[in-house]
Amino acid sequence: MSKGVSRIAFGSCTSQHHEEQPFWPVIMSRNVTAFIWGGDAVYADDRLVKRFPKKKLMDATPDYLNKLLTEQRNVPGYKALLESNVSIFGTVDDHDYGRNNGDKTFPWRRENAIEFVKFLGLSEESAMFKRAHEGRGIYGVQVYDFSRSKPNERLLTDTEAALDPDVVPIVDAVTEDIPSDNRLVAVFVIDVRSNKIPWPGKISERFSGNNSGDFLGEEQFVWFETAIGRSRAAVNIVVSGLQVHAERFYDGAVVENWNGFPHAQHRLHQALLQSNVQAPILITGDVHHAQILRKDCRRQHSDLPIRPLYEITTSGMTHAWGSTRSSVCGRARLSPFCNVYYYNKMWGWVMHFAHWISPWNEIVIDEKTRKLQYSLDLNIAELDFDWVERKVLATILGSNGEPLLQQKWPFDDLSIVQKTTLRDQDFDLVSQYLRDRLIGGENNDWTCVHYRGIPSPLAFALSIVVTVTVGFTLLGGPTILILLIFRRLWLARSRNSRKRKET
Numbered sequence: 001m002s003k004g005v006s007r008i009a010f011g012s013c014t015s016q017h018h019e020e021q022p023f024w025p026v027i028m029s030r031n032v033t034a035f036i037w038g039g040d041a042v043y044a045d046d047r048l049v050k051r052f053p054k055k056k057l058m059d060a061t062p063d064y065l066n067k068l069l070t071e072q073r074n075v076p077g078y079k080a081l082l083e084s085n086v087s088i089f090g091t092v093d094d095h096d097y098g099r100n101n102g103d104k105t106f107p108w109r110r111e112n113a114i115e116f117v118k119f120l121g122l123s124e125e126s127a128m129f130k131r132a133h134e135g136r137g138i139y140g141v142q143v144y145d146f147s148r149s150k151p152n153e154r155l156l157t158d159t160e161a162a163l164d165p166d167v168v169p170i171v172d173a174v175t176e177d178i179p180s181d182n183r184l185v186a187v188f189v190i191d192v193r194s195n196k197i198p199w200p201g202k203i204s205e206r207f208s209g210n211n212s213g214d215f216l217g218e219e220q221f222v223w224f225e226t227a228i229g230r231s232r233a234a235v236n237i238v239v240s241g242l243q244v245h246a247e248r249f250y251d252g253a254v255v256e257n258w259n260g261f262p263h264a265q266h267r268l269h270q271a272l273l274q275s276n277v278q279a280p281i282l283i284t285g286d287v288h289h290a291q292i293l294r295k296d297c298r299r300q301h302s303d304l305p306i307r308p309l310y311e312i313t314t315s316g317m318t319h320a321w322g323s324t325r326s327s328v329c330g331r332a333r334l335s336p337f338c339n340v341y342y343y344n345k346m347w348g349w350v351m352h353f354a355h356w357i358s359p360w361n362e363i364v365i366d367e368k369t370r371k372l373q374y375s376l377d378l379n380i381a382e383l384d385f386d387w388v389e390r391k392v393l394a395t396i397l398g399s400n401g402e403p404l405l406q407q408k409w410p411f412d413d414l415s416i417v418q419k420t421t422l423r424d425q426d427f428d429l430v431s432q433y434l435r436d437r438l439i440g441g442e443n444n445d446w447t448c449v450h451y452r453g454i455p456s457p458l459a460f461a462l463s464i465v466v467t468v469t470v471g472f473t474l475l476g477g478p479t480i481l482i483l484l485i486f487r488r489l490w491l492a493r494s495r496n497s498r499k500r501k502e503t
Contacts (some may be wrong), residue, residue, distance in 0.1 A: 004388040007031060008185065011317045011380040012038035012093070012285030016068055017046065017332040024077025024397040025378050027402065028084065029282045030382065032153055033144060035081065036187060037090025038314065039241030039286035040503055041067040043117070044112075045100050047333045051069065052392040060098035062111035069096075070121040082121070085151045091138050091189035092116055093241030093286055094256075101194040101256060104217070110135035113194060116232035127158050137194035139220055140164065141227050146183040146385065150260045155224060161186075165226045180441070183387050186233035188224065192241045192444035195220055199253035199260070209390040213240070214251075221264075228280075233412060235279040235385060235392060238272065243284045245293040245311045245362045245450075249464065256286065266434060266445070272308055273297055274444045279414035282311035283381065288320045289313070289351065289379070290396040292364045292373035292407055296330070296420050297448040298427045306417040309448060310360075310409070311315065312394055314381035321351040322376030327452075350471040358463040359455035364407065426454055 009032045025036055044060030060068075072078060082088065082106045094102045098112045100395060106112075111133040128140030143161035144154045158167040163186065195217025216224065228236060243257040244265065252260020259265060272280045293311040298304075321328055328347050329338035337343045355363070355374055364373040377398050384393040392414065396405035431447040 004386065006144075006183075006185070006385045007382055008034045008036065008144070008187070008237075008385075009380055009382050010036045010283050010312075011039055012241070012289055013095075013315045013330065014041075014042045014072065014317045015043045015046075015095075015321065015330045015332070016071060017043065017330065020460045021075055021077055021318055022378065023317050023397075024075070025396060026399070026401045027086075027380065028077070032086055032189070032382070032389060033154055034087040034089060034142075034147070034285070036239055036281055036304060037088075037092075038188070038239050038293075038328070039091060039093025040095040040285065040315075041090070041092075041116075041466060042072050043330045044068050044098050045095055045102075052360045057100055057237065058107065062115055062369075065096070065098055065108075065112050065115045069115060073119065086140070087138075087144075088120055089142050089187060089189065089240060090120060091239055093189055094193060094194055101253065102193050103198045104194060105198055106193070107423070107434050109194050110266070113138050113191075129252060131166065134166065135194075135344040137191040137217070137220055139189055139191045139216075139223065141186060141188045142231060144185045144187070146185065146387065147181070151276070162416055163227045163230050165330070181387075182232070182234040182322050184233040185235045185237065185385060187237045187239065187264075188228060188229075189239045190216060190224060191220065192216070197261070200470045202223060210350075212263060212415075214264045215261060216264065216295060218270075221267060221271075222347050227275075228271055228277055229274045232278060233278065233312075234390075235281065235284055235414070236272075236277050237383070238279050239283045241284070242267065242286050243293075243296050243311070243313055244282050245309075246287075246291075246313075247361070247362070247450075247455075247460075248358075258290040262437065263433075267444055269297060269309065269448050279411050280309065281383070281394075281414065282309070284311060284313045285315040287313060288316040288330075289322070290315065290375045290377075290405060292394065292396075292405055293362045293449040294364050295362055295448040296417055296451045298423055299444060299446050300427075300431050301444050306420055306422075307415060307446070308413070308417045308451070310364075310394075310414065312349055312381050312383075312396075314379055314396060316378050317380060318378070320376055320378050322348040323378050337431065337479075341480065346474045350467065350474060351376055354463070355472055356469045357466060359459045361452035361455050365409070372409065373405050377404055420451065420455065422449055424449065429454065472489035479486065 009027050044065045045057045047058040066166045094100055097406055098108055117129045132138050141163050143156045148154045159162050162168045192215040197213045198216050220306045237389045246257045247259045248254040291313040295309045297309055319330055328344050332338040349452050382395045390411045391408055393408045395403050398404050426449050430449050440447050
């Protein structure tokens with residue numbers, strides 16, 4: 001890493017079902033200032049209650065979660081990271097929250113939150129620890145000042161950062177001008193579980209979209225809007241356990257992402273695009289692959305320039321859709337198919353096919369190679385901040401430290417779009433849809449659109465049908481064939497047995 005460049009690493013989805021955790025030596029060798037968990041540090045919902053007729057998993061109690069998190073802290077590579085000068089921060093998703101697709105109805109939400117902030121090593125006097133202890137959720141902000149030469153002095157205290165409204169009252173917020181050589185990076189972690197509204201139970205409601213559904217809850221949303229609205233950082237990073245830009249399926253309970261609660265997604269966009277928020281970047285996890293995504297956003301009835309909103313998804317430190325050398329499953333011991341090479345290979349092919357056929361117009365296409373920016377390999381993410389050229393280099397790294405994906409953006413290009421293929425009618429169409437559908441949508445709100453255009457509803461529907469058909473054929477076909485062969489052999493054996501008895 002050259003002089004004048006600073007680095008932060010991100011990762012998610014580490015399962016105790018996988019003995020190998022290859023990324024800790026990679027992170028140690030990369031001279032990072034901080035490592036940020038993006039969710040699923042362990043898979044605490046891994047105890048099977050029943051298998052048939054529907055698989056049911058046991059919720060993680062605080063004691064069980066503590067056991068798994070303690071084991072993770074003692075993994076040699078991670079323990080070495082903890083003993084170094086690297087700062088550890090992060091938030092949860094469902095598996096380290098304690099319940100698959102968990103929400104605010106989870107009975108251990110407060111107790112498990114306390115276990116997680118202890119796992120992060122946060123001081124009991126920190127605002128984030130206190131919020132967790134009070135049952136408000138696992139969310140907070142840390143600010144790194146890279147103008148400080150010593151790595152162990154770069155992390156500002158909550159008071160120095162002056163962003164957290166639970167620490168510094170609004171009336172005392174810092175208001176001085178931002179220096180031109182600003183080397184501050186703010187990392188906000190938000191909790192999409194502790195205050196999340198449950199997904200609708202009725203099929204009709206699930207497919208119609210839940211306009212009033214929320215991931216953060218009113219208190220956390222107000223906290224986030226206030227905290228990021230004060231930020232003086234050159235780059236503002238927001239970490240969410242779930243993808244924000246992705247639009248993958250009609251039912252959010254099947255494929256979870258922020259699109260399932262469009263009102264909450266729209267409100268998040270407004271918070272990120274406040275006028276003083278410079279160079280916002282989303283970091284997300286959950287999906288066991290890596291992607292670089294982008295939406296372009298325009299404020300209605302305004303002369304303000306179009307703003308980009310980039311998202312980097314990094315998920316799969318021990319298991320991913322393309323990790324055929326090991327299981328693609330997070331809870332590998334719970335299914336006989338998880339460790340079969342054929343099924344692991346086919347899952348990867350199906351996901352490649354889905355990326356090829358689906359109109360996922362938010363996924364970035366590299367301008368030089370013209371390739372979609374995604375990877376199904378095991379991965380972590382890095383952000384390099386070049387303070388001389390004022391640029392951010394986003395890199396997705398594989399398990400040997402090799403670059404899998406890479407994009408570089410000037411700081412200014414993360415705040416103002418230099419080039420867009422979207423037309424005014426694209427923004428107008430989405431804006432009208434939001435006003436018709438959302439509760440409280442305003443005419444002057446920011447409207448965010450997939451940067452490669454609005455996907456055709458017909459193409460979107462057909463891509464789902466075709467992908468499911470291909471997946472069923474490749475994954476279900478051989479299973480059915482094997483079962484039919486066994487059935488035939490069993491019937492033949494039964495007939496032969498009856499004949500011997502008759503003779």
